[in-house]
Structure formats: structure tokens, C-alpha cells
Amino acid sequence: MKELIQYILQFGNLNEQQIALIEQKVSEIYLPKGQYFSEAGKIPRQVGFVLEGVFRFCYYNNKGEEITDYFIDENHFVTDYLNFDANMAASEYVQAVTDCRLLVFTKQDWDDINNTIIDWDKIVTKIVQKCLTLKIESRSPLVSEDATTRYLSFIEKFPALVNRVPLSYIASYLGITQQSLSRIRKNIR
Template sequence: MKALISYILQFKPLNQPEIDLITSKALAVTLKKNDYFSEAGKIPNQVGFVVDGVIRGCYYHNKGEEITRCFISENSLVCDYVNFEANTPSSEYLQAITDAQLLVFSKPHWAELSQLIAGWDPVKNKMVQRCMHQKSRKGPVISQDATTRYLEFMNTHPALLNRVPLSHIASYLGVTQQSLSRIRKNIR
């Protein structure tokens, strides 16, 4: 809970009753590797905070190939927030790629925080904006060559290199796993 409260305190000072309320609404959840936090075709009904582990956002393009869009690790919100708010089915999967510990808010509990904590909506909006920014595909730029994309990934996500399967990194970079293996071999 401390990590979640520290995260929220970046956006708003909280008094003890507010902290107690937030912690009373969060449920500790364990996802095993490959479990889904939310699935395509289903309406997202929860907001999570990653305490430990890595979640990836992925989808299938029209030829059935799986594309990894983002990686979400510790001290970050995880949610398909647009569909969560609109109450519409998601088009992507949020899947644990390591065992993961999360603190999860159900949709009713998330809404209740807005009703019970003065000034919660601007805080929620800032947290969601950060979540959306982390999920946005700010890299890799497909116009870059594959080696440049991998080097950029190494600089941007050094903590993920040994935690994420190469197949997911290759998918994120838009290259085959064989190409990624060659790139890694050439830069050593």
C-alpha cells in the first residue's frame, strides 16, 4: 500500500482519513505469468496499480499477428481507461508477462473515491494521463532502422531487458525474434 500512497501523493497531499479510505477500497491481487488483467472483447471493470511485475498491452492485427504495444511495470496504473470510462469492450489485452502483484479498484470503488475525497477528480485525471502516456506508443519509430529501435528500447527500458521475453520485445519493436537475436549479437 505504501507504494500506491506514495504514487498518489505526487499529485495531492492526503490526510489520514483519505489514505485510510483509499486503502480500504484497494484489493491486493496476484496475477500469474500470462494471466490477463483485462481482455479484448470484454468491458474493463477495474483499475490497477502495479506493485511488482510487468504487464503488457497487446492486440492482434487483421492478419492475426500479436503486436505488443506497451509495457507497464512497477509504480504505474494499469487500465484500458477509455473503455473503462465508456463502458465499452476493449480491443486490447493487458497481460502479466511476469508474476505480478497489483492493488485493484473495482469500478464502483473507483467512482466512490470521487464522491468521498474532495479534489479527487483532478488527481485521478493526472494519474490517468500518466497511465495513458505510458501506454501510448512513444517508441519505437518504425522509420528508424531496427538496431536504432533496439538501442532506444535499451535506453528507455533498461529494467525490462532481462524481465521480458525476447518475443515480446521483438513484437514491440516491429521485428522478428530472429532479427532481434542478430541485432543483440551484433551490438555486444
């Protein structure tokens, strides 16, 4: 719980009653590897804060191939926030890559916090902006770099994920085949 509060406090101030309200509204869940936190075609119903584990955002392209779009690990929020907030069906899946333990807010509890804590919306806006910035910063170089450079950038940006995420997901994220990734890994050792 303290990890969640410390994270939120980076984006705004909260008094003890507000912190108590947040702690009262959140519950801890366990999500086994392979399970979905949110699914394409369904309205996301919760916001999570990852205590342990790794999630990936993925979708299917027009050829039916599964594409990994992004990874989320410990001490970060995980949700399809825009669709959660708008109460609209998601276009991506959010899947547990490893066994995960997280703190979760239901839509009702999130709205209760928003309606009770003054400036909660400003804190949330700053969190969402930071998350989007991190995503863009990690994806932008992938467009113009060769495969080896993309993999080296991935290692630099996500050092904790390299040995926790299946190669097929990393290859998909980098936009290369698993065989190419295996060759690249062999060549840089």
C-alpha cells in the same frame, strides 16, 4: 500500500481520511504469468497498481498477428482506463508477462472514491495524462528509427525489462521479427 499512496501524492494532496478511504477500497491480488488482467471484447472491471511484475498491452492485427503495444512495470497503474471509465469493451488485452502482485480497485470502489474525495477526478486526470505522455514518448521514436536504434532506445527507456520480457514480445513491440532482434542483440554485444 505505501508505494500506491506515494505515487498518488505526486499528483495532488490527500488528507489522512482520504488516504484511509483509498486503503480501505483497495485489495491485493496475485496474477500468474500469462493470465489476463483485462481482455479485448470485455469491459475492463478494475484498475490495478503494480507492486511486482510486468504487464503488456497487446492486440491482434488484421492478419491475426499478435502485436505488443506497451509494457507496464512496478509502481505504475495498469488498466485500459478509457474503456474502464466509459464502461465500454476493451480493444486490447492486458496480460501478465511475469508473475504479478498488484493492488486493485473495482469499478464500484473507484467510483466511491471519485464520489467521496473532492478533486479525485483532477488527480486521476493528471495520472492518465502522465501515463499517456510516457506511452507516446516511448512509441514515437519507433516510427522513424532503424531496428538497431529502436532496440537501443528500448534498452535505454526500459532497462529493467530487457531480461524480464520474452524476446518475442520485445520484437513485436519494436515492429521487427524475433530473428532480426536476435541478430541485433548479437551484433551489439
